[in-house]
Amino acid sequence: MKETVNVGILGFGTVGSGTARILLENRDLLSVRAGCDVVLKWVCDKDTVTDRGVELPDGVLTDKIDNLLDDPELDIFVELIGGIEPARSFILRAIEKGKHVVTANKALLAAHGLEIFSAAAEKGVEVAFEASVGGGIPCIKGLKEGLVANHISTIIGIMNGTANYILTRMTRYGDTFQEVLKDAQRLGYAEADPTYDVEGIDTAHKLVIMSTIAFGQKVTLDQVYTEGISRITPTDIAFASELGFIVKLLAIGRLSNGQIEVRVHPTMIPEDHLLSHVQGAYNAVYFMGDAVGKVMMYGMGAGQMPTGSAVVADIVDIARNISVGSANRVPSLGMPFASLKEAEIKPMDKVICKYYFRFMVKDSPGVLSKISGVLGENGISIQSVVQKGRDSEGAVPIVMVTHEAEEARVNAALDTISHIDFVLDQPLTIRIEDLDSLEDSL
Amino acid sequence: MKETVNVGILGFGTVGSGTARILLENRDLLSVRAGCDVVLKWVCDKDTVTDRGVELPDGVLTDKIDNLLDDPELDIFVELIGGIEPARSFILRAIEKGKHVVTANKALLAAHGLEIFSAAAEKGVEVAFEASVGGGIPCIKGLKEGLVANHISTIIGIMNGTANYILTRMTRYGDTFQEVLKDAQRLGYAEADPTYDVEGIDTAHKLVIMSTIAFGQKVTLDQVYTEGISRITPTDIAFASELGFIVKLLAIGRLSNGQIEVRVHPTMIPEDHLLSHVQGAYNAVYFMGDAVGKVMMYGMGAGQMPTGSAVVADIVDIARNISVGSANRVPSLGMPFASLKEAEIKPMDKVICKYYFRFMVKDSPGVLSKISGVLGENGISIQSVVQKGRDSEGAVPIVMVTHEAEEARVNAALDTISHIDFVLDQPLTIRIEDLDSLEDSL
Numbered sequence: 001m002k003e004t005v006n007v008g009i010l011g012f013g014t015v016g017s018g019t020a021r022i023l024l025e026n027r028d029l030l031s032v033r034a035g036c037d038v039v040l041k042w043v044c045d046k047d048t049v050t051d052r053g054v055e056l057p058d059g060v061l062t063d064k065i066d067n068l069l070d071d072p073e074l075d076i077f078v079e080l081i082g083g084i085e086p087a088r089s090f091i092l093r094a095i096e097k098g099k100h101v102v103t104a105n106k107a108l109l110a111a112h113g114l115e116i117f118s119a120a121a122e123k124g125v126e127v128a129f130e131a132s133v134g135g136g137i138p139c140i141k142g143l144k145e146g147l148v149a150n151h152i153s154t155i156i157g158i159m160n161g162t163a164n165y166i167l168t169r170m171t172r173y174g175d176t177f178q179e180v181l182k183d184a185q186r187l188g189y190a191e192a193d194p195t196y197d198v199e200g201i202d203t204a205h206k207l208v209i210m211s212t213i214a215f216g217q218k219v220t221l222d223q224v225y226t227e228g229i230s231r232i233t234p235t236d237i238a239f240a241s242e243l244g245f246i247v248k249l250l251a252i253g254r255l256s257n258g259q260i261e262v263r264v265h266p267t268m269i270p271e272d273h274l275l276s277h278v279q280g281a282y283n284a285v286y287f288m289g290d291a292v293g294k295v296m297m298y299g300m301g302a303g304q305m306p307t308g309s310a311v312v313a314d315i316v317d318i319a320r321n322i323s324v325g326s327a328n329r330v331p332s333l334g335m336p337f338a339s340l341k342e343a344e345i346k347p348m349d350k351v352i353c354k355y356y357f358r359f360m361v362k363d364s365p366g367v368l369s370k371i372s373g374v375l376g377e378n379g380i381s382i383q384s385v386v387q388k389g390r391d392s393e394g395a396v397p398i399v400m401v402t403h404e405a406e407e408a409r410v411n412a413a414l415d416t417i418s419h420i421d422f423v424l425d426q427p428l429t430i431r432i433e434d435l436d437s438l439e440d441s442l
Numbered sequence: 443m444k445e446t447v448n449v450g451i452l453g454f455g456t457v458g459s460g461t462a463r464i465l466l467e468n469r470d471l472l473s474v475r476a477g478c479d480v481v482l483k484w485v486c487d488k489d490t491v492t493d494r495g496v497e498l499p500d501g502v503l504t505d506k507i508d509n510l511l512d513d514p515e516l517d518i519f520v521e522l523i524g525g526i527e528p529a530r531s532f533i534l535r536a537i538e539k540g541k542h543v544v545t546a547n548k549a550l551l552a553a554h555g556l557e558i559f560s561a562a563a564e565k566g567v568e569v570a571f572e573a574s575v576g577g578g579i580p581c582i583k584g585l586k587e588g589l590v591a592n593h594i595s596t597i598i599g600i601m602n603g604t605a606n607y608i609l610t611r612m613t614r615y616g617d618t619f620q621e622v623l624k625d626a627q628r629l630g631y632a633e634a635d636p637t638y639d640v641e642g643i644d645t646a647h648k649l650v651i652m653s654t655i656a657f658g659q660k661v662t663l664d665q666v667y668t669e670g671i672s673r674i675t676p677t678d679i680a681f682a683s684e685l686g687f688i689v690k691l692l693a694i695g696r697l698s699n700g701q702i703e704v705r706v707h708p709t710m711i712p713e714d715h716l717l718s719h720v721q722g723a724y725n726a727v728y729f730m731g732d733a734v735g736k737v738m739m740y741g742m743g744a745g746q747m748p749t750g751s752a753v754v755a756d757i758v759d760i761a762r763n764i765s766v767g768s769a770n771r772v773p774s775l776g777m778p779f780a781s782l783k784e785a786e787i788k789p790m791d792k793v794i795c796k797y798y799f800r801f802m803v804k805d806s807p808g809v810l811s812k813i814s815g816v817l818g819e820n821g822i823s824i825q826s827v828v829q830k831g832r833d834s835e836g837a838v839p840i841v842m843v844t845h846e847a848e849e850a851r852v853n854a855a856l857d858t859i860s861h862i863d864f865v866l867d868q869p870l871t872i873r874i875e876d877l878d879s880l881e882d883s884l
Contacts, residue, residue, distance in 0.1 A: 018733070022591050022733050026591060026592075026593065026732075026733075029593065030590070030591065032658075032777045032778070032781050033590050033776060033777050034590075035771075035773075035778070130588075136731075136733070136734035136735065136737060137588075137737060138583075138584045138587070138588020138589065138737075141580075141583065141584070141587060141588050142580045142583070142584060142588065142739075145580070145583060145587075145755065145758075145759065146572075146579075146580020146583050146584065146752075146755055147580065147751065147755070148472070148475050148476075148754070148755050148758045148759075149464050149468060149472070149750070149751045149752075149754035149755055149758065150468075150751055151468065151471065216474075272719075274716070274719050274720070274740065277714075277716050277719050278716075289578075289751065290468075290747075291460070291464050291468075291578070291747040291748065291750055291751035291754070292578035292741060292742070292747070292748050292751035292752075293578065293741065293742050293745075293747070293748055294740075294741060294742070295578060295579060295580075295739070295740065295741035296738075296739070296740040296741065297584075297737070297738070297739050297740070298716065298736075298737065298738040298739070298740070299734060299735065299736060299737035299738065300734070300735050300736070303735075305732075305733040305734070305735070306733065306734050306735055308591070308733055309589065309591045309592055309731065309733035309734035310588075310591075310734075312590070312591035312733070313587065313588055313589070313590050313591055316587075316590045316591065317587065317590075320771050320772060321768070321771070324767075324768040324770075324771050325766075325767070325768065326763070326766040326767065326768030326771060328766075329477075329762050329763070329765075329766050329768060329771070330762060331477075334475060335474045335475050336474070336477070339474050
């Protein structure tokens with residue numbers, strides 16, 4: 001029974017200062033709950049001057065990483081600097097030194113997770129990463145432990161607050177993508193370079209992590225089909241609404257017949273589905289399990305204190321294990337690293353979806369018949385068509401919703417259509433997920 | 443390192459057979475995840491004849507409880523018979539014999555939880571009860587572990603599927619309470635005696651459990667203010683809708699200035715709040731924590747397989763602890779039993795809410811002024827009033843929404859008003875919770 005557990009944080013930025021604040025302010029509460037004293041022994045940052053609004057006890061702040069890594073009393077190394085290097089090297093060194101690791105670094109785990117988890121398994125230390133997905137939502141613990149009884153067949157996540165904020169404002173006020181993005185950058189909700197958030201890359205990182213755990217297969221980042229929201233227009237959102245749909249940037253993981261679909265793209269979902277009501281910077285993760293049915297978890301997907309809440313939950317979890325001597329009680333990925341299988345990914349070409357298409361065309365006779373002809377030749381059948389008045393430049397949107405079709409056929413058809421001379425722009429595609437809109441029991 | 447963990451289930455009814463099915467069908471998966479073999483050694487039921495649709499291995503089914511309690515190899519005793527006795531005695535005997543306990547019995551825990559947890563703490567065994575609240579939703583683990591970093595200030599739960607099903611149908615189709623109840627009974631969603639479900643008692647049981655954990659105080663059932671939904675009419679739901687509200691049966695736990703509010707009653711909440719979209723037999727629990735902010739968890743609140751999923755999650759949790767020798771790693775109530783404080787409950791009289799009132803009156807001059815006069819005398823100020831045409835018997839509903847008022851003053855006013863001769867019926871009251879309707883960031 002160890003009575004004190006020592007924690008060192010690398011990175012005194014937003015999440016690092018939130019984590020430090022919780023460890024200091026809620027220390028009594030945490031000690032009672034954890035059954036041991038959780039002590040913030042080190043905070044390491046290159047910048048030891050800037051005021052972070054958290055008063056650290058004397059001697060805690062350092063700019064020397066070796067103070068943490070070489071401290072034999074340090075039990076838990078918390079990496080909160082983000083990015084690939086030097087985060088990866090520091091984590092591997094900490095593991096090598098026998099320290100447990102907590103990280104919020106989804107980019108690193110998505111790119112080098114298997115290396116890190118394998119090193120940790122060999123060394124018998126834990127790597128915990130609740131904060132890497134869904135901010136403060138305890139969705140990794142929920143999946144690994146709360147839903148342990150289940151074969152998970154589906155994960156659907158709204159996992160990027162910036163993208164969801166932009167889509168929510170576009171939906172609510174009819175703003176354009178560029179307008180909202182500019183506002184979001186001004187307000188600090190979006191980075192100066194928003195690529196990771198709006199192009200779905202950050203969401204893909206998180207999907208790699210969640211689907212590895214859910215399906216017990218080693219999913220890698222290059223296996224995830226990734227498409228962002230920057231081409232979506234208020235016109236598309238208005239058409240979606242007419243059709244009874246809301247547009248969300250979704251992470252979708254699905255296991256069927258031993259194959260996994262892993263894809264991130266803007267998606268139309270029924271407007272009366274609970275996920276449609278996840279607004280603004282909030283995130284949500286939705287699971288389908290063979291026993292539990294549908295479960296959803298919702299909360300702030302980012303931010304100093306919500307993310308700090310998840311980091312501290314991991315720290316306490318490991319502290320409890322250290323205190324009673326049960327490290328690796330729950331393996332990092334929900335099952336022993338050696339039991340994970342290689343991922344068998346369903347090629348995107350074979351994925352079957354319903355689709356929303358928007359074609360911008362010159363309004364001339366025969367347009368509709370030509371387009372629908374190409375779709376028909378590719379075996380894609382149309383469920384509904386909407387055609388509206390032309391815009392100022394004489395371009396008319398033709399909007400179609402299809403029945404289920406295979407991605408390969410859709411790509412072939414769209415390639416042909418985009419080369420027709422009256423088609424003015426690359427066709428815009430939004431996949432449709434017909435999530436059960438009414439709850440089962442009604 | 444123990445390689446086999448033996449489980450005995452008492453009660454081969456709906457949840458018992460669901461639990462047995464998961465343990466048998468997902469045994470390989472569970473063993474990989476748990477790190478040890480989880481074996482269903484006993485299922486005990488008085489009725490060993492009825493076919494439950496689950497094929498048990500030979501020698502597992504018994505009608506003798508002593509086969510379980512006296513088996514030195516039995517590690518986990520799973521109580522799924524429900525009710526107070528003999529469940530309580532069997533659980534206490536199992537604890538006495540040093541067995542860990544898993545139960546879904548909220549009525550028992552709400553009435554005798556402190557006795558059971560105290561006995562378990564003394565004996566050093568675990569009592570786990572994820573299935574007692576929110577069916578398959580991992581809300582107890584989420585609260586105890588996922589949100590461990592937080593001082594929880596508020597719990598709001600839709601915790602009874604039957605009541606939520608009835609209210610959802612009344613809202614969607616304008617049916618009366620009695621009509622839906624009859625249907626629900628025919629379809630098996632409601633018991634022959636629906637009192638526990640529709641009068642809020644079952645919800646109160648669950649609130650006792652959740653608020654004890656969330657606030658670290660020993661809340662007892664008699665401290666919970668409990669009011670059901672049987673007096674709600676389609677008229678009230680229609681008025682709520684006009685005012686922008688949805689009516690839900692909520693469990694509300696709130697800690698402020700060291701005092702706890704614990705109350706269960708029909709409540710109007712903003713129709714654009716996420717909880718308003720929890721439909722049918724689904725449940726949801728909403729937490730506010732000082733670090734994490736708002737978190738919601740959603741899923742099926744009852745049923746064979748969802749509840750079985752939660753029971754098995756508890757079994758695996760304990761199996762992991764047995765396997766690595768870390769029993770009581772997380773105390774049953776989130777902190778050591780000895781650290782729980784006596785509950786300090788805010789008297790219901792002192793609770794402050796907004797209110798919806800419906801008065802059924804004879805339509806005669808001066809009615810409105812008389813009623814609003816009484817409210818004014820009691821310091822209750824009115825936010826809005828709606829008066830509509832009379833019904834066939836000449837009774838007219840007057841509907842009022844108040845600003846915040848203290849419960850004691852409201853009761854005094856309503857008592858006076860109900861004695862006015864033109865007031866035809868006991869006034870109907872629905873409390874209003876102004877949960878933030880728009881998400882923070884928009």
